[in-house]
Amino acid sequence: MTFDKKNLDKVTLIQLYKRMLKPRLIEEKMLILLRQGKISKWFSGIGQEAISVGVTSAMLNEEYILPMHRNLGVFTTREIPLHRLFSQWQGKANGFTKGRDRSFHFGTQEFNIVGMISHLGPQFGVADGIALASKLKDKKQVTTVFTGEGGTSEGDIHEALNVASVWQLPVLFCIENNGYGLSTPTNEQYNCKDLADRALGYGMESHIINGNNILEVYNTMDQLAKSVRENPRPILIEFKTFRMRGHEEASGTKYVPQALMDQWSAKDPIDNYEQFLKDEGLLTAGEVTQFKVEIIQEINDNLDIAYAEKPIVSTETVELNDVYQSFDYKETKENSIKKEQRLVDAIAEGLKQSMEKHDDLIIMGQDVAEYGGVFKITDGFVKQFGKDRVRNTPICESAIIETAMGLSIAGLKSVVELQFSDFVTSGFNPVVNYLAKSHYRWNQNADVVLRMPCGAGVAAGPFHSQTNEAWFTKTPGLKVVYPAFPYDAKGLLATAINDPNPVLFFEHKALYRSIRQDVPTDYYTIPFGQAATLKTGEDITIIAYGAAVHWALNTLDKHPNINAELIDLRSLQPLDTETIYNSVKKTGKAIILQEDSLFGGIASDISALIMEHCFKYLDAPVKRVASLDTPIPFINQLEDQYLSRDKFEGELLKLLQY
Ligand SMILES: Cc1ncc(C[n+]2csc(CCOP(=O)(O)OP(=O)(O)O)c2C)c(N)n1
Numbered sequence: 103m104t105f106d107k108k109n110l111d112k113v114t115l116i117q118l119y120k121r122m123l124k125p126r127l128i129e130e131k132m133l134i135l136l137r138q139g140k141i142s143k144w145f146s147g148i149g150q151e152a153i154s155v156g157v158t159s160a161m162l163n164e165e166y167i168l169p170m171h172r173n174l175g176v177f178t179t180r181e182i183p184l185h186r187l188f189s190q191w192q193g194k195a196n197g198f199t200k201g202r203d204r205s206f207h208f209g210t211q212e213f214n215i216v217g218m219i220s221h222l223g224p225q226f227g228v229a230d231g232i233a234l235a236s237k238l239k240d241k242k243q244v245t246t247v248f249t250g251e252g253g254t255s256e257g258d259i260h261e262a263l264n265v266a267s268v269w270q271l272p273v274l275f276c277i278e279n280n281g282y283g284l285s286t287p288t289n290e291q292y293n294c295k296d297l298a299d300r301a302l303g304y305g306m307e308s309h310i311i312n313g314n315n316i317l318e319v320y321n322t323m324d325q326l327a328k329s330v331r332e333n334p335r336p337i338l339i340e341f342k343t344f345r346m347r348g349h350e351e352a353s354g355t356k357y358v359p360q361a362l363m364d365q366w367s368a369k370d371p372i373d374n375y376e377q378f379l380k381d382e383g384l385l386t387a388g389e390v391t392q393f394k395v396e397i398i399q400e401i402n403d404n405l406d407i408a409y410a411e412k413p414i415v416s417t418e419t420v421e422l423n424d425v426y427q428s429f430d431y432k433e434t435k436e437n438s439i440k441k442e443q444r445l446v447d448a449i450a451e452g453l454k455q456s457m458e459k460h461d462d463l464i465i466m467g468q469d470v471a472e473y474g475g476v477f478k479i480t481d482g483f484v485k486q487f488g489k490d491r492v493r494n495t496p497i498c499e500s501a502i503i504e505t506a507m508g509l510s511i512a513g514l515k516s517v518v519e520l521q522f523s524d525f526v527t528s529g530f531n532p533v534v535n536y537l538a539k540s541h542y543r544w545n546q547n548a549d550v551v552l553r554m555p556c557g558a559g560v561a562a563g564p565f566h567s568q569t570n571e572a573w574f575t576k577t578p579g580l581k582v583v584y585p586a587f588p589y590d591a592k593g594l595l596a597t598a599i600n601d602p603n604p605v606l607f608f609e610h611k612a613l614y615r616s617i618r619q620d621v622p623t624d625y626y627t628i629p630f631g632q633a634a635t636l637k638t639g640e641d642i643t644i645i646a647y648g649a650a651v652h653w654a655l656n657t658l659d660k661h662p663n664i665n666a667e668l669i670d671l672r673s674l675q676p677l678d679t680e681t682i683y684n685s686v687k688k689t690g691k692a693i694i695l696q697e698d699s700l701f702g703g704i705a706s707d708i709s710a711l712i713m714e715h716c717f718k719y720l721d722a723p724v725k726r727v728a729s730l731d732t733p734i735p736f737i738n739q740l741e742d743q744y745l746s747r748d749k750f751e752g753e754l755l756k757l758l759q760y
């Protein structure tokens with residue numbers, strides 16, 4: 103291995119050495135603790151330290167780094183106090199996740215590090231979002247993100263690279279090619295010569311770096327970072343290196359040929375660099391010993407601090423409260439001037455007024471710019487707000503939802519328009535694992551609204567008709583809003599955008615142009631978790647939301663003699679249980695009408711809640727009326743048969759007779 107020190111001074115050269123030595127010595131200690139059963143799991147980066155250390159050393163402290171599971175050197179180079187890392191691994195309060203997530207699964211705004219979620223690939227998309235924020239704010243910063251070569255097979259990685267190139271985002275995408283992904287060798291992982299070659303397909307610059315040569319890593323990354331700060335663009339960098347230990351310690355390395363181990367062992371990044379420094383007369387054996395003694399002392403002192411820390415105690419209330427960032431709802435009252443609007447107009451106007459109110463709000467979605475979105479909600483927005491803030495995206499739901507997460511980390515709000523709510527499946531992972539869990543895991547909110555045009559009754563078949571709120575109401579960390587009227591939609595959308603938590607905002611397509619109402623012309627908000635009682639009555643409680651509210655209203659219009667109380671939930675998470683219970687306690691009967699298919703829908707949970715909280719008030723079993731447990735068929739007569747709409751009347755009359 104040849105080292106070229108270019109014009110680096112002695113202080114820098116020695117610092118790079120010490121920075122590699124520290125994670126190596128920490129790991130050696132951790133391997134002992136692992137054998138003693140004092141820590142649970144360990145992913146070793148031994149042999150790959152030059153990458154973490156060289157890359158991090160080339161970055162400015164205020165620039166974000168998104169590391170993976172083998173990047174201890176990132177954390178140590180950013181000088182996180184070791185006792186905090188040890189507390190993190192022991193699940194203690196001085197760590198970064200209050201015992202809620204393990205190992206390197208955490209981020210810290212204090213050190214501008216955004217740790218991984220287990221799913222690997224989403225890191226690239228989140229890096230896009232952080233980089234987009236810095237580009238929009240003209241900060242002249244780079245964002246650096248890591249993956250292993252195994253992770254590059256994930257769709258998220260392809261999506262994120264493509265977005266970064268289309269938007270020319272200042273990201274340094276680092277692939278640590280260490281020969282294996284768990285037990286899978288590279289020839290079973292991909293079929294191109296170098297992963298760096300993929301950059302060409304994205305229209306991106308790329309570099310291959312010897313990942314075991316600290317000076318090559320540092321000098322190249324330093325030069326690339328400086329260049330990207332001035333000329334924002336993404337670069338793909340492949341580091342050739344090797345994983346010297348098992349995927350994690352328990353899994354061993356039996357499947358790795360010994361010859362490969364020996365070959366790479368001779369390329370150890372620390373031993374070779376140490377020899378180079380000695381040969382150059384910059385380092386003595388005595389200094390090496392002294393550095394090691396100092397670092398080991400630091401490790402032991404910090405381990406003592408972490409061990410002395412008491413095990414974490416918490417309560418259910420504390421845990422529940424940390425699922426969401428607290429949101430101090432401030433009511434903005436409506437004005438008295440009203441205008442008749444369709445649902446689609448009210449949403450468009452609400453969104454536009456939020457764009458005017460929040461300079462830091464970005465809209466992203468397919469065809470949302472000049473075209474105005476497929477439902478024309480953002481028509482004219484580009485003219486008013488410009489293309490920086492109203493962004494057409496490639497077809498890549500995962501990367502865009504991850505980008506939204508990155509924007510939030512960097513302090514920007516975003517609204518993502520899903521073209522149809524059905525397509526959220528292609529971005530499901532970042533919704534339920536990244537947006538939903540970040541605040542609970544490491545106190546990082548996801549200030550993101552996902553607009554979800556949904557629903558059946560439009561003869562659009564299985565992939566353009568779903569109302570998929572139940573996939574999300576059961577995921578702690580998400581808020582789910584589902585208005586049925588223009589007035590509610592406008593005010594609730596304003597609140598969704600103000601709320602710093604991730605909100606799924608359902609907009610029923612069949613209501614877009616069929617439901618009209620007088621809507622205040624100015625900006626106003628409506629709080630979440632407050633149902634609207636549309637009709638008061640004594641004999642039965644009808645609970646509905648979305649299009650089903652209108653089905654219930656139509657049925658009641660046909661039967662003016664039925665003395666029903668009709669509750670429009672408006673938001674499903676949080677759910678206004680108080681209004682439901684008070685009504686059921688009064689009427690003694692409850693029927694829940696839901697457009698979604700029956701099993702596992704929110705009607706089931708509402709039914710269970712009523713049984714648990716109002717049982718002694720009930721005069722009849724709680725009834726759920728929902729659509730067939732089939733995919734949604736296309737042709738009208740089948741769709742009509744599928745939907746709960748036409749079954750409601752019969753079930754209502756039956757329950758009244760009970
Ligand atoms: C979506 C997903 N699938 C599978 C896994 C299990 N898994 C975790 S790490 C890993 C191997 C990753 O290999 P690579 O990206 O090369 O990183 P390395 O471990 O070699 O550093 C696998 C299969 C996961 N965490 N997430």
Ligand SMILES: [Mg+2]
Pocket residue numbers: 250251252278279280281282283284345
């Ligand atoms: Mg690998």
